[in-house]
Every structure is written in C-alpha cells, then in structure tokens.
Amino acid sequence: MDQQHVHIHADVRLDCKGLACPMPIVRTRKAIADMDGGQVLEVLATDKGSLADLKAWSSRAGHQYLGTLTVDEVYRHYIRKQSTAEAAHPGGSPIPVVSNAELQARRLADPEMVIIDVREEAEFAFGHVRGAISIPLGQLEDRLGELDRERELMLLCRTGTRSEMACRLLVDKGFKRVHNVVPGMSEWDGDTDALTEGQGGLKA
Missing domain, CATH: 3.30.110.40 (TusA-like domain)
Known part of the structure; x- marks a missing residue:
C-alpha cells in the first residue's frame, strides 16, 4: 500500500x-x-x-x-x-455483553452482522475487525440515522469501555438490540483489516 x-x-x-x-x-x-x-x-x-x-x-x-x-x-x-472519562464506569442498567469468541461465532452464522467500531479514526485505520463500520464515539449521536433500529448491533472499542458508553447512548435513544463486545480490540485474534500497513500494533 x-x-x-x-x-x-x-x-x-x-x-x-x-x-x-x-x-x-x-x-x-x-x-x-x-x-x-x-x-x-x-x-x-x-x-x-x-x-x-x-x-x-x-x-x-x-x-x-x-x-x-x-x-x-x-x-x-x-x-x-x-481519556479520564474512560476510567469512570458509567452507571445505569447493565448492558448485554458479548465476548470476542462469541462475536466470532455469531459472525459465522450471520456474515451480515452489524459491527460498529467506536474508536477514533486513527485507531480504526491501523487495524479493525473485518467488516466493521467506523463511527467514533464522539460522532455517534450525530450519525444515528445511519443505523437500523431493528438490527442487532455489536459495538466494540479497545477494551470495552467506550463501547459501553456508546451502547448506553443508543439505549437512551431507543435502540433495543445493542451489545458491548468485551474485551474488544485489545485481545482480538480474529480476522482484521487495516487502512494502512504502517508499523504498529493492529490491535492497539
């Protein structure tokens, strides 16, 4: 590249x-x-x-x-x-959690599954789950119109913290079928794509 x-x-x-x-x-x-x-x-x-x-x-x-x-x-x-905000665990009702292994298994059964990566664009560029959609957490509220409320949505980030915040935002906006992928990209060992082949960890 x-x-x-x-x-x-x-x-x-x-x-x-x-x-x-x-x-x-x-x-x-x-x-x-x-x-x-x-x-x-x-x-x-x-x-x-x-x-x-x-x-x-x-x-x-x-x-x-x-x-x-x-x-x-x-x-x-x-x-x-x-971000100091990532260290604070948000309150509220529990968000359904899906493990990395479970996400991979579900993708085999449903290749069209919607996976949303809420990390920053630069993080996404250096490596992301194959087929994932990039919507940084800070842009999510402005891009709700891109999401199908009837579909099951899998959200992930580096460790599961930002994606939990994203899940809560979606729930507050009326989305019912959202899941937080934990531990996320920090321990992802499945298929990945990258927008660049630069040096650095793809799972960063």
Missing part, C-alpha cells in the same frame, strides 16, 4: 523533524499535556530512534500508541491521549 496517499485524522500535529533523542519525546510530552483526553497526536520525526522511543514512552505514560507511517523518510507517529 502506498503510505504517501494514506490520510489519518489527527487532532494535533507536532513537527519534530531534524530533532534527535530525547527532543521528540520532550516535545511530545509537552504537546500532549495540552490536549484533551481521547484526542490523537501526529508526531513528525526523522530520527529512527523515535520509532522505539515514542512507543515505549506512550506505554509508560498511559497513552495509546496507534502506529507509524513512513513517508519520504519522515516517520508519522500517531498517539492517542488517554
């Missing part, structure tokens, strides 16, 4: 081209501190060491390293800032 023509949405772009370690990390730390939780940062770097450094730093800092594209010898790193 031609990575030069792959477009991945990022909320903030940080230019670290020409800088050597540790400056890309120093600037990334400062930039991400000013961002809102859940936003995606794109870091442009030319230092090869940034591949390992930014991935390791993201893990230590509690953020989500999505992956890296290489275009014209420039590394385009994508990091999602952890």
Whole structure:
C-alpha cells in the first residue's frame, strides 16, 4: 500500500523533524499535556530512534500508541491521549455483553452482522475487525440515522469501555438490540483489516 496517499485524522500535529533523542519525546510530552483526553497526536520525526522511543514512552505514560507511517523518510507517529472519562464506569442498567469468541461465532452464522467500531479514526485505520463500520464515539449521536433500529448491533472499542458508553447512548435513544463486545480490540485474534500497513500494533 502506498503510505504517501494514506490520510489519518489527527487532532494535533507536532513537527519534530531534524530533532534527535530525547527532543521528540520532550516535545511530545509537552504537546500532549495540552490536549484533551481521547484526542490523537501526529508526531513528525526523522530520527529512527523515535520509532522505539515514542512507543515505549506512550506505554509508560498511559497513552495509546496507534502506529507509524513512513513517508519520504519522515516517520508519522500517531498517539492517542488517554481519556479520564474512560476510567469512570458509567452507571445505569447493565448492558448485554458479548465476548470476542462469541462475536466470532455469531459472525459465522450471520456474515451480515452489524459491527460498529467506536474508536477514533486513527485507531480504526491501523487495524479493525473485518467488516466493521467506523463511527467514533464522539460522532455517534450525530450519525444515528445511519443505523437500523431493528438490527442487532455489536459495538466494540479497545477494551470495552467506550463501547459501553456508546451502547448506553443508543439505549437512551431507543435502540433495543445493542451489545458491548468485551474485551474488544485489545485481545482480538480474529480476522482484521487495516487502512494502512504502517508499523504498529493492529490491535492497539
């Protein structure tokens, strides 16, 4: 795949081209501190060491390293800032839960099953369940018209937290047949597709 023509949405772009370690990390730390939780940062770097450094730093800092594209010898790193809202468990009635294994079994019986991935566009680009539809959580309420209220809907994210929030939103809007897929992409071992073949974990 031609990575030069792959477009991945990022909320903030940080230019670290020409800088050597540790400056890309120093600037990334400062930039991400000013961002809102859940936003995606794109870091442009030319230092090869940034591949390992930014991935390791993201893990230590509690953020989500999505992956890296290489275009014209420039590394385009994508990091999602952890959202404090995701740590809070929403109240309300229990949402039906479907395991990863159960989802795979149901897909065999119903290949047309509707699977909605509520992660950010950048997360989806680096790897998603084959056939899933991308509707980021922040866009879900505005895109309800795209969903069939009569169909069974399987919602997933990285760990099941955002998808539970999405399920609750749909229930509040009158959807009856919604299920939260847990643990989601963090442990998904079934078929996946990606919009890019860049470096990084497809299950991020």
